[in-house]
Amino acid sequence: MRFAILESRAQEFSRQRPHVVIPREVLDRIAELEEASPRELIGMFTKIATYADLTKKPVTIEFAEDTISQRGSPTKKTGIEDIQKKTAEFYKLDVRDLHSKERSRRVARPRQIAMYLARELTMRSLPEIGRRFGDRDHTTVLHACRRITELCSTDQALRQEVDFLKQVLSKPKGA
Known part of the structure; x- marks a missing residue:
């Protein structure tokens, strides 16, 4: 059959x-x-x-x-929850902080990075990403993506952090 x-x-x-x-x-x-x-x-x-x-x-x-x-391993599907968890862990925050309304740079920058990674690594729409980050508007997600892209072009340390997170999130589970 x-x-x-x-x-x-x-x-x-x-x-x-x-x-x-x-x-x-x-x-x-x-x-x-x-x-x-x-x-x-x-x-x-x-x-x-x-x-x-x-x-x-x-x-x-x-x-x-x-x-x-290679079946099932090379392109591990990365979810927004995984991105939030790893980003929060990397910046020593709680995932709830990424959903919060707090606007301090200590929380806002990691949130922007997580939104940027969600856009880069998932097929989710901007409104969907916004909903997953404390019910934010799609324009907030767009601003975050543009801001991180701009900062990565001038800030080597931030670019390395973002690249490291991308690498961690792209690895197959168990590797």
């Missing part, structure tokens, strides 16, 4: 892009992923087929193995 799903996708893909051929052994290897749902199987196939289409390179079992081994 799993192989049949992948085989039909491969035939459909090859009809649209005749130069892309996914070997049977690659389809077999994807189908062997017992813990993967049908949706994940199709996603894995699509990733491999798209790579072949874009690079015009043949798909090898080695490439398929690399893709499968």
Whole structure:
């Protein structure tokens, strides 16, 4: 059944892009992923087929193995809560401080950095980010992002702090 799903996708893909051929052994290897749902199987196939289409390179079992081994780890989805927690921890604040109305620089700058990171590392809208930071307006988030971008261009220490937080937040869990 799993192989049949992948085989039909491969035939459909090859009809649209005749130069892309996914070997049977690659389809077999994807189908062997017992813990993967049908949706994940199709996603894995699509990733491999798209790579072949874009690079015009043949798909090898080695490439398929690399893709499968990266499953779930390389692009850890970072949530706003993770960003708030790590930013608060880094600046020795409580997450509640990032939600508060306090405007002192001790709290406001880390809040702006967290908003900036939320915009950079998540697919959330400005209004959504604002809601997650004490029900702030989207223009407040926009101002924070612009301010941090501007400060990073002139303040080397701040840029290093922001880069460090980005790096920490981009690491897969457990790494």
